[in-house]
Amino acid sequence: YAAKAKRNTAVIFDEASFAQRLEQNRLAAALAVAADRDEFVVYYQQKVNLQTGKHLGFEALVRWRHPQLGILPPGRFLPLMEGHIIQGMTRCIVNIVARDLRTWKAAGLRVGSIAINLPEALLVGDDGYALIAAAVEANHLDWLDFSIEVTEDVFLNRGANQIIETISRFRKHGVSVSLDDFGTGFASLVHLRDFPFDELKIDRSFVAEIGKDIRSEQIIRAIIDLARNLGKRCVAEGIEDESQRDFLLNAGCEIGQGYFYAKPEPAAVAVDRLARRAVLRGISGRSRKLRV
Numbered sequence: 001y002a003a004k005a006k007r008n009t010a011v012i013f014d015e016a017s018f019a020q021r022l023e024q025n026r027l028a029a030a031l032a033v034a035a036d037r038d039e040f041v042v043y044y045q046q047k048v049n050l051q052t053g054k055h056l057g058f059e060a061l062v063r064w065r066h067p068q069l070g071i072l073p074p075g076r077f078l079p080l081m082e083g084h085i086i087q088g089m090t091r092c093i094v095n096i097v098a099r100d101l102r103t104w105k106a107a108g109l110r111v112g113s114i115a116i117n118l119p120e121a122l123l124v125g126d127d128g129y130a131l132i133a134a135a136v137e138a139n140h141l142d143w144l145d146f147s148i149e150v151t152e153d154v155f156l157n158r159g160a161n162q163i164i165e166t167i168s169r170f171r172k173h174g175v176s177v178s179l180d181d182f183g184t185g186f187a188s189l190v191h192l193r194d195f196p197f198d199e200l201k202i203d204r205s206f207v208a209e210i211g212k213d214i215r216s217e218q219i220i221r222a223i224i225d226l227a228r229n230l231g232k233r234c235v236a237e238g239i240e241d242e243s244q245r246d247f248l249l250n251a252g253c254e255i256g257q258g259y260f261y262a263k264p265e266p267a268a269v270a271v272d273r274l275a276r277r278a279v280l281r282g283i284s285g286r287s288r289k290l291r292v
């Protein structure tokens, strides 16, 4: 949208924005070949049970290992991506996650399900479904090893009915569907009624206001109640401290993600965290003396 808006606006030449535009064009050109060059990387962020702190699964979050600039977050490159490039990137992500899952399962690690953020472009047609189906098949995985996250603005798409159809196909296999960034887009309550999903994710912009803005706190309470009354799970993203966790628990939210628990981390680091925990649990179970 930004690119289109810019084209339609008369811009007075200024050196800073010219340089910036040049930089964006360079990035976009490099992005076009990033998938072929295996430059996309997956970071994993834990989802935990807020009550017990127990690990429930991971969300897969893309990073781009740019040859000169290093690891870039999605905010730097997703806005520059066109349909078919997003498709190539998503194929990389799903393949990396499938390969990691296969390794972890072979090592006997229980990592829970891995959430894939599926963009609208792959939900309108068959592509997103086919991609995950192929990954499950090729790596001898279970459908339940995956879950998917979609943002609420897919409702605004003309293909909303097709998207609902795709999502229903996932759910028939038991795959959990989350409505991501809830509260920031334009989804109406009608969509919430008609859209088949399992989990509502409260956007972190609300969570960040806990303890600061009473209105945000009331909105969070309302979202949690709404989710519960619709029979959905509720997840809070962006939990950074204990007081936010306590508020959310108190308000009835069951699941959370955030730096307070774990940042998005490379596969080896994320899994190490799990393994360390398992070992600690094993030790304290066997020998009570070690417990302080």
Ligand code: C2E
Binding pocket: 045, 060, 061, 062, 073, 074, 075, 078, 093, 117, 118, 119, 149, 180, 181, 204, 237, 238, 239, 240, 257, 258, 259, 260, 264
């Ligand atoms: P999202 O799906 O809502 O992911 C949550 C974002 O919040 C992630 O940013 C995560 O790093 C960040 N986050 C989590 N906990 C905290 C916290 O405690 N504090 C703060 N400040 N931030 C936290 P990230 O990784 O930069 O991703 C941004 C967005 O890019 C994602 O939002 C998602 O919409 C999109 N994205 C990421 N990976 C993919 C992907 O593989 N495919 C697609 N299509 N989109 C992706």
Ligand code: MG
Binding pocket: 059, 117, 149, 180
């Ligand atoms: Mg997400």
Ligand code: MG
Binding pocket: 180, 181, 201, 203, 237
């Ligand atoms: Mg989110």
Ligand code: MG
Binding pocket: 180, 181, 203, 204, 237
């Ligand atoms: Mg978000």
